[in-house]
Amino acid sequence: MKIKASPNIQNQEDNQLERDLDLVKHDSQEHEIRLEKVKELEKLSINPWPENQEINSSIKxxxxxxxxxxxxxxxxxxxxxxxxxxxxxxxxFADIQDNDRLQIYLKRDNLGEDQFNLFSKFIDLGDIVWIKGTSFRTKMGEITLDVKEFKLLSKCLQPLPEKFHGISDIEIKYRQRYLDLITSKETKxxxxxxxxxxxxxxxxxxxxxxxxxxxxxxxxxxxxxNAKPFITHHNALNSDFYLRIAPELYLKRLVVGGFEKVYEINRNFRNEGISTRHNPEFTMIEFYTAYKDYHFAMEFTESILRYAAQEVSGTLELPFGNHIIDFSKPFEKIxxxxxVKLHGNLTDNDLTQENIDKAISKYKVKLKNTNASKEEKIFALFEEVAEPKLxxxxxxxxxxIEVSPLSKRDAQNPEIASRFELFIAGMEISNGxxxxxxxxxxxKRFEDQLKAHEGGDExxxxxxxxxxxxxEYGLPPTVGVGIGxxxxxxxxxxxxxxxxxxxxxxLKKLK
Structure with a gap:
């Protein structure tokens, strides 16, 4: 059955509307019943989707x-x-919900027979309604509104999920997040x-x-x-562009220009696998500070996370799975x-040039670069054996330095980068x-990266x-930090x- 256009759009192209609505899945008897109610409401000159009605309060x-x-x-x-x-x-009796939930009470003698019958016959679960009423407390002690007048603001044509405590089908939760938000207070x-x-x-x-x-x-x-990008084409410029992997190089251009303390919160895009900890588009904050170093950045990042945890959760000891994450103590550095030695049960001898491949084979580590150096292999081992245990x-x-193409060399040891990564609950949270x-x-680092790409590292x-x-115009000594x-x-x-x-x-596109 095709839905009839409501009065406010009746003069639009009906055929196009019907073609568009045919694309929506309608597979329930309840949907058919609600469509019939829409037709009956329109016969009564009642618009199922009228103009807004003024409110003067929220439920809270x-x-x-x-x-x-x-x-x-x-x-x-x-x-x-x-x-x-x-x-x-x-x-x-009914429950109405905005960002909270409240009981409402409709009595035929108070509301009038016409209004009461209208509610009884045409109003369904999921409908959005306007209510005018007076407050009282029931004998059971529940705060309630005694309805004196109501108006349908938006007819819900689809039945809500049966379980109001939340949706168990994760496909529905993710593809129809609005239903998850409607039915789950925890999600909201x-x-x-x-x-x-x-x-x-x-x-x-x-x-x-x-x-x-x-x-x-x-x-x-x-x-x-370092990540595989998404690529797109701009027709007017006849040029290929990449969805940004990170804003880093642009933010550092701004430091060159004189913004000595600068940050951005926005989306990044990486054409990589999907997992419980990876999504192709994700939100990062990156901030850059001139005339500071990564030792400062570690302390500053620790302060940010401690502040955020307290502001959001009201505590510095937070449950996560089977663990209690303690933000109150100084963060460990290693x-x-x-x-790798601690969590992989390996020795210095295991990590020498002669023996590193045995360790790689033992833990079945897959290398991105077939020409990987010993240091790159140690880093790959770290990702495999240590990360999950932090x-x-x-x-x-x-x-x-081989896995840090944008980082400055350590002044005391040019083979390593002046860099940190912060891990919590086995996840990388920050990089600086x-x-x-x-x-x-x-x-020279960019040239080395080109060689790595030729070696198979996409x-x-x-x-x-x-x-x-x-x-070449001069970037002052600067430290940068990204937080996922x-x-x-x-x-x-x-x-x-x-x-x-x-x-x-x-999510994968539905066929």
Missing amino acids: EIKDEFEKNNIENKEYKIAGRLMSIRGHGKTI ERFIKRSKLIRSIRNFLDNDGYIEVETPMLHPIAGGA SIKDA IQPTFIIDFP FNELNDPFDQA EAHQFDADYILAL IDRLAMLLTNITSIKEIILFPT
Whole structure:
């Protein structure tokens, strides 16, 4: 059955509307019943999707005011979605929901027979209604609105999921997130916490004098991090562009230009696998600080996370799976090599040039680059044997320079980078390093990355000549840090799948 256009769109192209609506899946008897109600409402000259009605309160405000002052018979105008309806002859109890939930009471003698019958016959679960009523407390002690007038604001044509405590089918949860939000208070609170997390980090940086900026999403050269990019084509310019892997190179151009404390919160895109901890598009914050180093950045990042945890969760000891993550203690610091030895039960001798391949074979590590150096192999071992065991907040330091193409060399040991990565609950949460500001060294690193790409590493960095030019104008000593918002939100909400903390995760297209 094709839905009839409502009066406010009746003069539009009906045939196109019907063709579009044919694309929507309608496979329930309940849907057919609700379509019939729409037709009957329109015969009564009642628009199922009318103009807005003014409200003067939210459900939370009603509850708070009633609990504080215990004033009965105060009139309110609210709107929300009906989540339950319980008829009892000449009376109806129902629950209405905005960001909270409230019981409403309809009595035929008070509402009038026409209005009462209209509600009884045409109003369904999921409908959005406007209510005018007065407050009172039932004999059971529940705050309730005695409805004096109502109006249908938006007819719900599809039946809501039966389980109001949440949706068990993860496909529905992710593809129809609106249903998850309607039926699960926990889901809505989780995303409110995510929003609060971003706001807390933004406030922390703003209060410290950082400037927020926006940089391009479309890059002429894939760069800013080692990852396989998404590619697209711009027709007017007849040029290929890449969805940004990271904003790093643009933010450092701004430091060259004089923004000495700068940050950006936005989406990054990486054409990689999907897992419980990876989504092809994700949210990062990157911030850059001139005249500071990675030792400062570790302390500063620790302060940001401690502040965010307290602001979002009200505590520094947070449950995550079977663990309690303690943000109150100083974060541990350990080198990559020591982490590999500790968690891989390996010795210095196992990590020599002569024996490293045995360790690689023992743990069945797959190398991205067939010409990998010993240091790159140690890094690959770290990812395999150590990362999953780093539960409490831990800074990993002493990265091989080969896996840090944008990082400055350590002044005492040029074979390693002045860099850290922060791991919590087996996940990389943050990455930071002293920014390479020597244009000759940077050009050489880009050339090495090109060789790695020729060796089969699809994630190797491209050569960015324009960025080299920017460095030739002088990048001051600078440290940069990136923090993964999605994974941090997982930690603060005790969620082990990244899809649960991204409103609309990337999913395979339905046929």
